[in-house]
Amino acid sequence: MGTLWFWIVALMLVAYVVLDGFDIGVGIAYLFVARTEPERQQAMRSIGPFWDGNEVWLLAAGGTLFFAFPLLYASAFSGFYLPLMIVLWLLILRAVSIELRSHSAEPLWRTFFDALFTFSSVLLAIFYGAALANVVRGVPIGADDYFFLPLWTNWQPGAHPGILDWYTVTGGVLALVALSVHGSLYLALKTEGDLEQRARSFAMKAWPLLLVLTLAGLPLTVLARPHSLDSYVAHPVLFVIPCAVLASLLVVVLATRRGSAMTAFLGSSAYLATMMAGAVIGLFPVLLPAVGSEGRDITIANALAGSHTLHVGLVWWTFGILLAILYFSIIHWLFRGKVAQTAEGYGH
Amino acid sequence: MDALSLHRIHFAFTVTYHYLFPQLTMGLALLIVVIKSLAIKTGEEKYDIAARFWAKIFAVNFLLGVVTGIPMEFQFGTNWSEFSRRTGGVIGMPLAMEGIFSFFLESAFLGLFLFGEKRLSRWMHWWSAFLVFVGSWISGFFIIITDAWMQHPVAYHVTPNGTYEVSSFWGLMLNPWAWLQYAHNMCGSVVTASFVMASVGALYLLLRRNEVYGRTFLKLGVISGVISCIMMIFPTGDLHAKYMAKHQPAAVAGMEGLFNSEAGAPLVLLGQPDVEAQKIDNPIVVNKVLSFLIYGTTTAEVQGLNQIPRDQWPTTLPLLFYAYHIMAGLGTYFLLLMGLAALLLWRGSLFTARWLLWPILLSFPLPYIANTAGWMTAEIGRQPWLVYGLIRTSQGYSTHVGAGSSLFTLLGFLGMYAVLSILWIVLVYNFIQDGPIAASVEAATNSGEAA
Numbered sequence: 001m002g003t004l005w006f007w008i009v010a011l012m013l014v015a016y017v018v019l020d021g022f023d024i025g026v027g028i029a030y031l032f033v034a035r036t037e038p039e040r041q042q043a044m045r046s047i048g049p050f051w052d053g054n055e056v057w058l059l060a061a062g063g064t065l066f067f068a069f070p071l072l073y074a075s076a077f078s079g080f081y082l083p084l085m086i087v088l089w090l091l092i093l094r095a096v097s098i099e100l101r102s103h104s105a106e107p108l109w110r111t112f113f114d115a116l117f118t119f120s121s122v123l124l125a126i127f128y129g130a131a132l133a134n135v136v137r138g139v140p141i142g143a144d145d146y147f148f149l150p151l152w153t154n155w156q157p158g159a160h161p162g163i164l165d166w167y168t169v170t171g172g173v174l175a176l177v178a179l180s181v182h183g184s185l186y187l188a189l190k191t192e193g194d195l196e197q198r199a200r201s202f203a204m205k206a207w208p209l210l211l212v213l214t215l216a217g218l219p220l221t222v223l224a225r226p227h228s229l230d231s232y233v234a235h236p237v238l239f240v241i242p243c244a245v246l247a248s249l250l251v252v253v254l255a256t257r258r259g260s261a262m263t264a265f266l267g268s269s270a271y272l273a274t275m276m277a278g279a280v281i282g283l284f285p286v287l288l289p290a291v292g293s294e295g296r297d298i299t300i301a302n303a304l305a306g307s308h309t310l311h312v313g314l315v316w317w318t319f320g321i322l323l324a325i326l327y328f329s330i331i332h333w334l335f336r337g338k339v340a341q342t343a344e345g346y347g348h
Numbered sequence: 349m350d351a352l353s354l355h356r357i358h359f360a361f362t363v364t365y366h367y368l369f370p371q372l373t374m375g376l377a378l379l380i381v382v383i384k385s386l387a388i389k390t391g392e393e394k395y396d397i398a399a400r401f402w403a404k405i406f407a408v409n410f411l412l413g414v415v416t417g418i419p420m421e422f423q424f425g426t427n428w429s430e431f432s433r434r435t436g437g438v439i440g441m442p443l444a445m446e447g448i449f450s451f452f453l454e455s456a457f458l459g460l461f462l463f464g465e466k467r468l469s470r471w472m473h474w475w476s477a478f479l480v481f482v483g484s485w486i487s488g489f490f491i492i493i494t495d496a497w498m499q500h501p502v503a504y505h506v507t508p509n510g511t512y513e514v515s516s517f518w519g520l521m522l523n524p525w526a527w528l529q530y531a532h533n534m535c536g537s538v539v540t541a542s543f544v545m546a547s548v549g550a551l552y553l554l555l556r557r558n559e560v561y562g563r564t565f566l567k568l569g570v571i572s573g574v575i576s577c578i579m580m581i582f583p584t585g586d587l588h589a590k591y592m593a594k595h596q597p598a599a600v601a602g603m604e605g606l607f608n609s610e611a612g613a614p615l616v617l618l619g620q621p622d623v624e625a626q627k628i629d630n631p632i633v634v635n636k637v638l639s640f641l642i643y644g645t646t647t648a649e650v651q652g653l654n655q656i657p658r659d660q661w662p663t664t665l666p667l668l669f670y671a672y673h674i675m676a677g678l679g680t681y682f683l684l685l686m687g688l689a690a691l692l693l694w695r696g697s698l699f700t701a702r703w704l705l706w707p708i709l710l711s712f713p714l715p716y717i718a719n720t721a722g723w724m725t726a727e728i729g730r731q732p733w734l735v736y737g738l739i740r741t742s743q744g745y746s747t748h749v750g751a752g753s754s755l756f757t758l759l760g761f762l763g764m765y766a767v768l769s770i771l772w773i774v775l776v777y778n779f780i781q782d783g784p785i786a787a788s789v790e791a792a793t794n795s796g797e798a799a
Contacts, residue, residue: 048459048463052455053456063440073436074433075433078746079748091418092418092764096415100411146429146747148753305437308517309438330460334464334467335463
């Protein structure tokens, strides 16, 4: 039961990263690829009907995590207090900038929200990457199952790490580059004209950097947390995951060269999903590894909620997620195809 | 200030600010469905135009509700980790269900409702408005299930390591406290939306601008206002208070300022509680009414604070007393105002009764105050318990998050929400200033202008 809920939460987080990842990625590339006012409107319209629903995956995953693993929720959310609050503020700024930009035609008003949109998207991507890297690296859990991480200490992983050290900052930069590729491929898929061209070349310029960071990721992870390869050594078949990561990166570049925007976007989605899967498999069955000697890892077994809760949860969760998938299908079908260059159809 | 107080203020501030938005959007979603239905039934274009106008106001309030709501879901873990650890096996369920059953529904169909009028048939567009309404009311339901369990814990068992687990799913969902609280709360939400709609209508009539819409808004606002004001008091408020008197006597004694048990207890209308001397200063009372309201007879004994151990008294007693009296006093005023307006509407003279349009215009902030005071009554009345009778508030906060960190983020939220407030005022002012026809023309000719 615990393993099942572990994968359910992981799956929801992957859905969040792939889905909200593309609209965050659009935000990162936005100022660089959408230059004129019509292009910016086109970029905004490409995510307009979707971004809010995408963000719901974060809330739903967070709620499900709370429900299935209360100890993990309590320990991690209080321990990562400061970065989580910063993430909240960034989410607020980003949502406001997307929704309020169109409410005045004043160029000053729009320039302000354009800058805010890219600023908040860039920082969100970095924080998400750093957050995932923190979970992989481990945190100094105390004897009472709690911890509190400062934003930084000596920038080294070890017994007294901070949120930011060389490893987690690298993770943040990796996420920034990965989401900017993902978002610009989405823009290339959903828009046309100069914007489409620029988005595609932006993705291609960022791609080599993504390849380098991805290749560096594995050795750096082993350096930061030597145990992270345990699962893989025990089950060598799992090395198929890192291979899939590289294969999907290859798909991205080949499909873009061939002009197949959909395949390229699916490739970057697969890249994000397999990267996440690789990290999660490295953790399993631990949820949050401890560093230092005092505390214990937070694991599936010691964080799991009661059996009645989880059994009932399986019923409504399955039902609810099927409904959610239905809604997403309806929305994506209704707003399928490219966003027209001339204003028509979407937007408020 | 100590960490516990700061964590309490942190949550109280962010949740109070957050609820300024859902209380409007939940009620307004219902009224928009009514307007869309009238548009289909009568075929009159003015209802379509009115629906587009209110959809714009809805969208901005909904956005602010969403962005200020996300911090709420995080704060259980960030600021109240001990509470989350011990009760996550219970309250994690309704909170997760809210995300899965409400947020997906709302976010998908709000997009369709706002962006899709031209792509959808009339009926499909009606359905998207209806599903936004359903989604927002489901969201409120799961939040009330969560709060009701903290007020009146049911259907749980305790594990050996001191955490709580659900023992019966249906027991949790059918908590009687939750259904009474939900009914009362949703009436409050409709009251807010009705007052806002009636107030905008009154403004247009007083300005002699957009008068067709002024009359429509005022009529709708007054009709839904008078219905929701009555239901707010009877049966929902009445039943909720009686149930509360049975299960939280300390809260009711504190709300009413009843220091000593009394047969034929009086209702205190005004006064200032003096907790040290255990009496009400400058009281204005109506004899025997409290006994009658709670037990239906003028002679029944009502339990006072003297029968309750001092360490179980609500911790901020005067604030509880005032919050409750502000809520109840405003509720009475709402009923009188809306009742009078409904009478004039029936007699056909409301639209020209400028002396009454003025108080209708000026009263729109009051339901916000009453709803806030109502929630303060519920949550301060629950003190000193976080989960009534099970976990004290002082046992629930994140002990590893220091006072300094909590103050840092509290100040951050204060600043962030100050900016949001300014944006909200500017935008809503502009919508009302531009009027329904401009909003509709913009929506029709310019609907693809931006996302």
